[in-house]
Amino acid sequence: MELHIGLDDTDSPRSGCTTYLGYLIALKLKLRGVRFLDLPYLVRLNPNVPVKTRGNGAVSLHVDVEARDVDKVVEECESTVMSLSEKHGKTSPGLLVATRDALAELRPFYERALHEFIPRTFAERVLDKLVSEGKILSAAHKGRGIVGAAAAIGAFKMASFTYELLVYRTKSSVNKRELLPTLLELDKKYRPLLFSTYDYAERRLLAAPGGETPVVLGLRGLDPNLLLEAASLLEKKHGLREWIIYKTNQATQAHLRFKSIADIHPYDSVLVKGRVASRPRVLQGGHVKLTVCDSTGCIDTMFFWETGRLRKAAKLLREGDLIEVGGGVIPQRGLAVNAEVLRVIEVQPLEVICNPLCPRCGARMKSAGRGKGFKCSKCGYRSSSDRKNTAVKPRLLEPGVYLPSPRSYRHLTRPPDVLGIEALEAPLNAPWVSEPQERLDAR
Numbered sequence: 001m002e003l004h005i006g007l008d009d010t011d012s013p014r015s016g017c018t019t020y021l022g023y024l025i026a027l028k029l030k031l032r033g034v035r036f037l038d039l040p041y042l043v044r045l046n047p048n049v050p051v052k053t054r055g056n057g058a059v060s061l062h063v064d065v066e067a068r069d070v071d072k073v074v075e076e077c078e079s080t081v082m083s084l085s086e087k088h089g090k091t092s093p094g095l096l097v098a099t100r101d102a103l104a105e106l107r108p109f110y111e112r113a114l115h116e117f118i119p120r121t122f123a124e125r126v127l128d129k130l131v132s133e134g135k136i137l138s139a140a141h142k143g144r145g146i147v148g149a150a151a152a153i154g155a156f157k158m159a160s161f162t163y164e165l166l167v168y169r170t171k172s173s174v175n176k177r178e179l180l181p182t183l184l185e186l187d188k189k190y191r192p193l194l195f196s197t198y199d200y201a202e203r204r205l206l207a208a209p210g211g212e213t214p215v216v217l218g219l220r221g222l223d224p225n226l227l228l229e230a231a232s233l234l235e236k237k238h239g240l241r242e243w244i245i246y247k248t249n250q251a252t253q254a255h256l257r258f259k260s261i262a263d264i265h266p267y268d269s270v271l272v273k274g275r276v277a278s279r280p281r282v283l284q285g286g287h288v289k290l291t292v293c294d295s296t297g298c299i300d301t302m303f304f305w306e307t308g309r310l311r312k313a314a315k316l317l318r319e320g321d322l323i324e325v326g327g328g329v330i331p332q333r334g335l336a337v338n339a340e341v342l343r344v345i346e347v348q349p350l351e352v353i354c355n356p357l358c359p360r361c362g363a364r365m366k367s368a369g370r371g372k373g374f375k376c377s378k379c380g381y382r383s384s385s386d387r388k389n390t391a392v393k394p395r396l397l398e399p400g401v402y403l404p405s406p407r408s409y410r411h412l413t414r415p416p417d418v419l420g421i422e423a424l425e426a427p428l429n430a431p432w433v434s435e436p437q438e439r440l441d442a443r
Contacts, residue, residue, distance in 0.1 A: 094145025
């Protein structure tokens with residue numbers, strides 16, 4: 001029997017990680033001999049909603065279970081979430097165990113959760129209906145996390161994906177400084193098939209999270225075989241023996257979709273296509289603000305200082321330029337798009353009015369006074385008949401895609417290194433989750 005397990009919001013703002021519970025449940029199911037239909041999923045949802053976990057990521061597992069073992073699997077999932085979820089006022093776990101029949105209704109739920117804000121009350125109505133129809137076998141933990149849990153199940157089967165190797169702490173875990181040479185070695189050897197590991201411009205490690213979390217590092221890649229090689233190297237050099245490879249929608253830009261400006265709502269993740277209405281304004285703090293208009297209306301767009309290269313490109317836009325801008329819609333004195341990506345489609349010619357050239361020496365002439373024509377300060381030539389002319393200057397900004405500096409990447413941002421490269425499909429018979437010896441001994 002097909003079972004699809006989704007969980008979310010088991011961490012807290014300070015510590016914990018839902019992916020670690022996903023790892024533990026996956027390991028228990030694997031040791032039980034359950035057949036997996038795909039790798040475990042790490043599903044990132046709309047990063048712009050006001051109520052979310054750190055990283056706004058949920059986890060789902062997709063398995064085929066013998067009918068006699070269904071109740072045991074459900075009970076094991078429930079007990080793991082109950083005992084290991086963070087105990088914090090802002091932690092509100094969600095756990096769902098659904099059958100294959102629920103997928104058709106949870107798929108559109110996932111699509112909405114990528115782009116919009118889904119109220120918990122709406123999620124409860126959808127799930128209560130599925131429970132009454134017998135399509136959901138367990139909804140024992142129905143906190144705010146049910147939205148992410150349902151969406152993570154609906155992501156099956158993922159069409160556009162990458163991978164992330166997540167390595168977890170042991171009693172003898174190493175620190176970032178000790179890991180850096182190994183991670184740089186992997187990055188230089190396999191980039192861009194491994195990506196977003198290190199920011200060389202700012203000398204900043206991107207693969208190691210901050211805060212108190214069981215995650216030591218997360219390596220993102222397009223080839224699961226290289227991630228397996230990295231896991232082996234990290235275990236050999238640093239003794240990091242607990243790890244899992246997730247299939248994920250990270251770095252796919254899946255959260256951005258086109259909308260007319262008139263159809264935009266607060267907290268949407270959108271792509272807007274339109275023309276720049278006026279020259280960009282530089283605000284206090286170096287942020288750049290401009291207005292984009294389409295046939296249905298206009299909306300302000302913010303390029304914050306932290307976006308680096310993206311902000312610099314936005315400063316070079318001019319009135320009439322045709323662009324696509326993607327980002328989150330934030331309600332703040334009206335609606336505004338916080339830009340995450342910019343595509344310049346067409347730039348308008350930059351016309352400047354200038355004085356005529358001297359017909360004798362070719363120098364640019366100056367005004368001889370009101371109504372007196374022009375004079376050349378180089379050779380002395382004067383003319384009352386010459387007129388100012390219009391010249392077209394080259395634009396510094398060219399058509400193309402502009403992304404923020406790595407420090408501002410969202411989990412779903414597709415880095416320029418991997419544009420146009422698709423991930424390889426992972427063989428399910430590969431060892432995508434570690435089996436530490438002490439867990440094998442307890443088997």
